[in-house]
Amino acid sequence: MSSSTSGRDDDAPDLVCQIDCVHGMVDALSSVRWKRHQDAVMELSAHGIVLTVEESGCLQAKVFLKREYDYAGEGRERFGLSLGLFVDCLNIFSAPGHASAVEIRYPGPDMQLLLKSVDSPDACLYAEIRTRIPDTISWDYNFEHDGNTPVTFTAKSAVLKETIDDLEWPGSSIQIRMQPDPPTVVFKGEGHGDLQVEFPYYANTDLLIVFQCDREVSYRYKYKFLRATTSNIPSSVMKENRRTKVTIGRGGMLKVQHLVSLARPGMPYFRNIGGGTEQTSRIAHIEFFVKPEEDDNDA
């Protein structure tokens, strides 16, 4: 009886997907939430869901959730919504103590994003979030490696986060320098005093798990943008001993990649990182891109 304004023949939404564990999705989305109110662009396609958040043209974050659902749409659907509102709504669905399943549908009769709990047929919780047409094209950061070999290192996420947290007091810009001989990553902040943190490759294989660098590179990044890349990593990342990969690309563009579990321990999909293979669909990929500050290029 309700008339659809979309002009399609049937009222069936394009996207219907079920999330087994709301908490996991909240964790993944919260890792790119560095401010209370952020506008995000959500893109749905046959590949999955990509959520993009940007700030000031200098910082971009993307959350990739691989497709595990039925997708009846054509091509890509892109819309804008408030990230904070989306996360707050998802939190309403997760009651403490039990993993709640949520069904996500798009679009609703008025192009809303529809959330509905599917725990029981006779009681449901629902949310309808207004979306908007995104008015800016997401800036494609077009990350490229500088030279033939990527300049990259991988460290434990918890250690990287702690290091960046420690660099808060010196000042507002942080220099990251990678050098091949001796193989080291150095973080340096100057301002109110200075602080230098070194990750040597050979000293402690626990610290730098992977290190690749054939020439010295050094760039500065605004502290608040660097901080945003690790400040909201969910605690599951620490508990599961996950790693973060950091790459410095052409022109000093910084790429920070995390993995966040979407399932919880005890659920059938979760495998311990210590041993076996992960089911990749149970992981969300998080990527941050940070533009360097203009000066300082000791290549």
Add this chain to the structure above:
Amino acid sequence: MKFKAFFTGDGISLLDKRFLPAMDKVGRVCHVFLTPTHAMLLHNLLGATAAGPDGGGPQCVAQFAKDLLFREYNLSSRNGNQIAFSVEVALLHRALRSVLAVHAQAPAAGDAAGAPAIQVRLVNKLPAGSRSATPFLTFETKGARAAVVQDVPISRPLSRSDVERLQAALDAAKDLPQTLVQVPDLPQLQSLVDRLKNVGDLLTVAVTQYGDLHLQVSTSLVSVGSEFRKLRVIGDHANAPAGDQNLTASTRMDMAVERGEALSVQVNMKHLVKSLHCHLAKPDYTFYGIAPGGACLTVVFQYFIPGTRLADKSISFYCRLPVLDPGSS
């Protein structure tokens, strides 16, 4: 004006473990209204706070047959033997617990078993440092080793006209909605409303004759709601039309209202949150309904006679939440 009585064992237990904790959460100060047949605890039936949805809270009535709470009930006044006054609920509760504690100590040999004898009286006393006597509700008891007297300060007893207004408000509150739905799990509802309350201040509540209870809070960017279906219905009921199943909950609700098979009103979220604290009184059944014409949202709590499934008529406990607009009918 005179009031003196002993509490029954049931009465102490009901007040201490159920009704005083619940009433304390609904509001800080309540009226106590004593008549020859009943004793009542009342919230927001008189005064500015009763006026409307922006007021202090929902109306709440806990009415007990006097024999349930008291024995040797001795009440007299020049106003038809009715006495009403206001008191801070927490103080009342604390006093009761304090006299009960005396009896919690191990009884000496030879003490009679059974309910501790706790007497309550209305008195006028001179408080320390004051020059005029003020009224108190005094609790007294003797335990095995100690005697305790607790004085709870109360307001001046209400005047005749105020008591009449109180009675009139009570009479007006007695109309039951035509359709009531039973909510099976009150703590679940409370946990849900706790999550909804962060979204906004106005809650739309709808009750259908099919046995649905629908709660929704909206802002310009989001609508969040919850729907409970196939609840037990008391009063007017109808069968849900078959085609409705695949529509969204809010569409279903709007259509039911249009058909005249549901009523929908808007209430203040804070009032609902307060009324939900009544689950502390551990009712056996809870019903929600909307008064005719959408005049208010009514919550009725029912108790069984212990050991049976028969309604206990000696307890009447309900809340009425004022609504923000006339609603639809």
